[in-house]
Amino acid sequence: MKFRISLLVAAGLLVGALTLPRPAQAANKKLTIAFSFQDLETEFWVAGHKAIAETLAKRGFKVIEKNCSKDANLQLEQVKGLLTQNVDGVIIIPVDGELAVTIGKLANQAQIPYGVFNRPPSNKDAKALVVVADNRKIAADAVDYMAQQAKKLGRKVTPAIMVGDLGDPNAVGRRQGFYDIIEKYPDLWTGKPIEIPTKWDANVGLQNLQSAVQANPNIDFLFTSSDFLFPVIKSVLAPLGKWEKSGSKEHVILGGLDGDKTACGLIRDGYLDSTGVQNLFAEAEMITDAITASVSASEKTPEKWMDDHGFALTQANFKQRHLDMWGCRLLEGK
Amino acid sequence: MSTESRPAEPGDARGPHAGSDALVGHRPAAWWSRARLMKLGRTALLSEYFVLYLSFLYMLVLGPFLPQLFATQNLADMVSNIWPLLVVAIGQNFVLITAGIDLSQTSNMALTSVIGAVLVVTACDPVLFSKCPLWGTLLTEHGGPLAGMALGVPIAVLTMLVIGSLIGWINGVAVARFKMPAFMVTLVSMMFFSAVAIYLPKSENIQNLPHAFVVLGKGSIGPVPIPLLVGVGVAIGAHLLLSRTLFGRRLYAVGTNPVASTISGIPTARIITQAYVLAGFCAALASVLYSARLEMGRPTLARTQFIDIVGANVIAGVSLSGGKGKITWTAFGVIFFVLLANTLNLLDLPFYTIDIVKGLVIFGAAFLDVMRTRAAAQSH
Numbered sequence: 241m242k243f244r245i246s247l248l249v250a251a252g253l254l255v256g257a258l259t260l261p262r263p264a265q266a267a268n269k270k271l272t273i274a275f276s277f278q279d280l281e282t283e284f285w286v287a288g289h290k291a292i293a294e295t296l297a298k299r300g301f302k303v304i305e306k307n308c309s310k311d312a313n314l315q316l317e318q319v320k321g322l323l324t325q326n327v328d329g330v331i332i333i334p335v336d337g338e339l340a341v342t343i344g345k346l347a348n349q350a351q352i353p354y355g356v357f358n359r360p361p362s363n364k365d366a367k368a369l370v371v372v373a374d375n376r377k378i379a380a381d382a383v384d385y386m387a388q389q390a391k392k393l394g395r396k397v398t399p400a401i402m403v404g405d406l407g408d409p410n411a412v413g414r415r416q417g418f419y420d421i422i423e424k425y426p427d428l429w430t431g432k433p434i435e436i437p438t439k440w441d442a443n444v445g446l447q448n449l450q451s452a453v454q455a456n457p458n459i460d461f462l463f464t465s466s467d468f469l470f471p472v473i474k475s476v477l478a479p480l481g482k483w484e485k486s487g488s489k490e491h492v493i494l495g496g497l498d499g500d501k502t503a504c505g506l507i508r509d510g511y512l513d514s515t516g517v518q519n520l521f522a523e524a525e526m527i528t529d530a531i532t533a534s535v536s537a538s539e540k541t542p543e544k545w546m547d548d549h550g551f552a553l554t555q556a557n558f559k560q561r562h563l564d565m566w567g568c569r570l571l572e573g574k
Numbered sequence: 575m576s577t578e579s580r581p582a583e584p585g586d587a588r589g590p591h592a593g594s595d596a597l598v599g600h601r602p603a604a605w606w607s608r609a610r611l612m613k614l615g616r617t618a619l620l621s622e623y624f625v626l627y628l629s630f631l632y633m634l635v636l637g638p639f640l641p642q643l644f645a646t647q648n649l650a651d652m653v654s655n656i657w658p659l660l661v662v663a664i665g666q667n668f669v670l671i672t673a674g675i676d677l678s679q680t681s682n683m684a685l686t687s688v689i690g691a692v693l694v695v696t697a698c699d700p701v702l703f704s705k706c707p708l709w710g711t712l713l714t715e716h717g718g719p720l721a722g723m724a725l726g727v728p729i730a731v732l733t734m735l736v737i738g739s740l741i742g743w744i745n746g747v748a749v750a751r752f753k754m755p756a757f758m759v760t761l762v763s764m765m766f767f768s769a770v771a772i773y774l775p776k777s778e779n780i781q782n783l784p785h786a787f788v789v790l791g792k793g794s795i796g797p798v799p800i801p802l803l804v805g806v807g808v809a810i811g812a813h814l815l816l817s818r819t820l821f822g823r824r825l826y827a828v829g830t831n832p833v834a835s836t837i838s839g840i841p842t843a844r845i846i847t848q849a850y851v852l853a854g855f856c857a858a859l860a861s862v863l864y865s866a867r868l869e870m871g872r873p874t875l876a877r878t879q880f881i882d883i884v885g886a887n888v889i890a891g892v893s894l895s896g897g898k899g900k901i902t903w904t905a906f907g908v909i910f911f912v913l914l915a916n917t918l919n920l921l922d923l924p925f926y927t928i929d930i931v932k933g934l935v936i937f938g939a940a941f942l943d944v945m946r947t948r949a950a951a952q953s954h
Contacts, residue, residue: 304922311878313864317655321919324647338779342869362781406702406777439777 271535272302274322277333278359279310281440282468283500284520285333287566288358291524292331299532301328312339319343323350329535331355331527337362337409344368351540355531358523360409360545367543369530371523374549375410378516379417379497381552383463385514386495387425389486390461396427397461397493400434400452402445402473404465411440414465414497414516434459438469446472453480460492467498467515467567470506485510486555499553504568507558514554520566523548624946625890625906629913640920652916657805658791658863659879660908663886664812665856667904668849670887671816671829673896674749674756676853679883681768682741683861683876686734688771690862691780691871693720693730694787698780706776717782727786734858741767742854746847771873780871791866801863808859812852813901825849830897885932886911889939891946 273296280286296303304322308315312335322330323346330347332355334340340356344366347354353369360372390397401418404411422433436452438445453459453476460482464473477483477492484490487510496503499517506512526546534542553565562568621627633643642648662679669676692708696717703709712719720726741763748759793800816822827835828845836842865871890907892899914935918928 305924306919307924309878312868312872312874313876314878316868317651317915318919320651321648321916324645324651325642325920336779338781338870339868341781412702437777439772 270300270302271328272304272325273531273535274304274306274319274325274327274330275332276306276308276315276319276322276330278308278315278335280307282466282498283502283567283570284466284468284498284518287500287570288333288520288524291521292357292528295524295528296532299528301532308335310335312336315339316343316346320346323347323352327352329353329355329531331357331531333357334359334361336405340368341366348541353531353534353539353542355527357527358410358518362409364543367541369527369534369542370545371527371530372545372547373410373518373523374547375413375497375516376417376420378518378550378552379414379463379465380420381417381550382495382497382514382516382554383418383421384424385552385554385556386461386463386493387421387428389493389513390428391425396430398430398434398456398458399461400436400456400459400463402436402438402449402462402464402466402469404438405440408440411465417516418463418465429461430458438465440466442469442472445469446475449473449476453477462492462494464494464496467496467500467503470496470502470512474511483511486513498567499565500567501571502567503553504562504565504571507553507555508562510555512555514552515565516550517553517565517567518550519548519564521569622891622900622902623906625903625910629906629910632910632913632917636917640917642920643917648916648920652912654799654801654867655912655916656908657799657801658860658867659882659886659912660805660905661808661863662857662860662876662879663883663904663908664808664901665853665860666883667812667887667892667899667901668816668825668852668856669756670884670892670894671825671896671899672846672849673829673832673894674846674849675760675884675894676742676745676850676857677757677760677880678741678745678763678767679853679857680876680880681764681766681771682738682854682857683864683879684771684873685741685767685774686738686858686861687865687871687875688774688780688873689737689871690730690734690787690865691718691783692774693718693733694726694784695780695782695871696721696784697782702778703775706774706778708774721784727784727790730787731790731862734862735855738858738861739851739855742851742857743847745854746850749850750843750846768877771875775871775873777873779873781869783865783869783871788866788869791863791868801867804859804863808856809901809905816901821845821848826897828896829899881932881936882911885936885939888936888943891939891943893943894940 275293277285277289280289293303293305304327306318306322308318315335316339319330319332330352332340332343334343334356337360340359340361341363344354344361348367354366355369357371358373360370361368399422401415403415406412422429434452434456436448438448449472462473464470474483482490482492494512495514496512497516499515503512503515507515530544530546551561551564553561637643662683666676666679692712698713698715698717700715703713706713720730745760745763748754749756790800795803816825824840824845827840828842832842861875864875886907887899887904888894889910890903892903914932918931
């Protein structure tokens with residue numbers, strides 16, 4: 241008898257837990273934005289994450305953050321979980337452009353506004369608010385300045401590019417911008433550019449750059465698809481006596497893209513010739529403005545692509561424009 | 575002193591039947607008494623269903639604090655996350671029973687994901703794929719060789735399963751015939767096949783998969799999701815294989831004592847090889863489900879999932895020393911693992927906290943397994 245009563249009590253608890261009336265929502269429930277990002281491995285993503293999270297919090301939104309550590313399936317599962325929590329909007333930095341489409345379709349089905357920061361969806365099958373830098377143009381601006389420096393040498397140079405993960409549209413765009421300049425000045429090069437894969441991984445970049453420099457010791461024109469690789473580049477070039485300031489005989493004409501603190505310091509000190517700058521704070525403002533406006537207007541599947549045209553910070557314009565670069569502002573504590 | 579409420583204890587002067595209704599006319603000890611609770615706890619701890627009980631208890635305890643845990647959509651999402659992990663964990667179970675391990679399941683999943691996608695993709699962007707080694711042969715602007723074919727998807731899935739099984743066979747032969755350590759063999763094959771998976775599409779994801787493929791991970795037959803059918807089907811098949819066939823009995827024997835098994839005439843090398851083939855097959859099948867739900871072939875698929883695959887088995891009591899493991903245990907372990915991940919996400923904990931908790935849970939489960947084994951030995 242007591243056992244049966246105990247069983248009934250346990251069953252009752254279970255039923256109660258399942259059917260417990262949910263606490264009534266507060267009259268003025270804070271709007272919630274879910275922010276899913278792929279990792280915080282580089283200064284750019286750290287600064288971008290901070291800019292977005294702080295802006296949303298300042299505007300009175302509750303922010304739920306999820307880091308998927310570059311695992312695509314995990315990001316998908318996390319966002320599915322976020323959508324079931326009935327968040328009011330979702331901003332993601334996706335693992336890659338293809339995943340941004342898959343996740344976007346889920347958000348569209350759930351009728352929740354969906355924003356993508358900096359790493360655009362690979363196609364427009366899902367409706368999204370997208371902020372993306374014009375990587376091709378920004379890279380071309382940076383490499384064009386490098387080419388002008390190469391012309392001053394009065395000889396041909398051996399070009400190389402450290403390529404990002406080509407699953408990332410950003411990496412594809414930067415590579416295209418580099419090649420635009422290669423094609424623009426066909427007589428400037430000793431041969432075809434040497435491609436050095438990095439897959440956006442410092443270790444992979446290090447190993448491949450070491451091999452490339454061993455195989456091609458004459459490399460003297462090097463563009464990296466992301467500024468986070470500059471410490472890697474220094475570690476390879478310095479022991480070979482090639483980490484020299486601009487104007488020195490052994491200087492390797494060097495360019496990058498992102499605009500982080502490291503790049504700012506290197507341009508200031510003369511090691512780096514130019515870097516393409518994504519206007520990070522403006523991009524963060526654009527995405528938060530767009531998503532909060534959509535949430536406030538109760539739009540379910542807003543769609544808008546917003547471009548950041550960026551610019552190239554070079555040794556020539558450093559004094560005039562360095563504070564336009566987010567990395568320099570961080571470096572100077574501004 | 576009344577003996578009504580004091581149950582008999584070892585060495586009790588009243589004798590072994592002290593406290594018994596029949597002999598002394600007293601009521602039995604209450605169900606909440608210490609002895610009863612300890613007995614209940616011991617029974618639960620030693621029970622095969624311990625992890626399942628733990629899952630229910632976990633849900634009951636957290637439910638009042640996390641009402642969204644029981645939201646229909648959340649439960650549906652949790653259940654949908656179970657099936658692919660269950661399929662690949664079942665494969666790992668076979669290998670663990672032999673006291674081996676298969677580190678290459680994740681790269682198996684990545685490579686088969688790429689191969690399957692290459693075969694059925696409906697269109698490819700030359701900008702992304704023109705430099706990959708398959709361009710012009712298996713891949714063109716119009717997609718893969720089976721694009722648009724009526725039986726294209728079934729052939730692609732079959733190809734994935736065959737290649738996955740072949741990878742398992744390679745591992746099995748190296749471990750069983752050449753007596754190489756399983757850890758080393760499968761670590762090398764993980765590196766090798768992971769590199770091949772990235773090399774073939776030049777690290778590009780392969781989108782534009784046909785609806786007939788995508789539906790394998792997202793569709794349903796009537797009200798029943800296809801991944802559920804696959805997961806349950808694999809679980810039932812594996813359970814029958816282990817519990818009702820000669821292969822199953824031999825697998826346990828080999829895992830318990832390979833030397834004695836060989837002496838007693840069991841073809842140990844063949845059994846171990848078959849276990850790895852099954853692990854490879856299950857990895858490829860899980861790859862079908864994952865690739866379909868992601869709607870693409872991914873050369874980096876499942877890269878970080880190994881801990882989930884082994885962790886789900888270890889939590890449930892599958893022994894890393896071999897000879898011990900059941901499909902029901904793996905199923906309970908996967909359920910608990912998915913439930914744990916879901917609740918930790920709902921609690922909005924930082925990702926590193928989630929990984930720390932997962933690690934501690936797996937460690938705790940392994941420790942508990944040792945304690946359970948000792949308790950079981952003592953109770954005999």
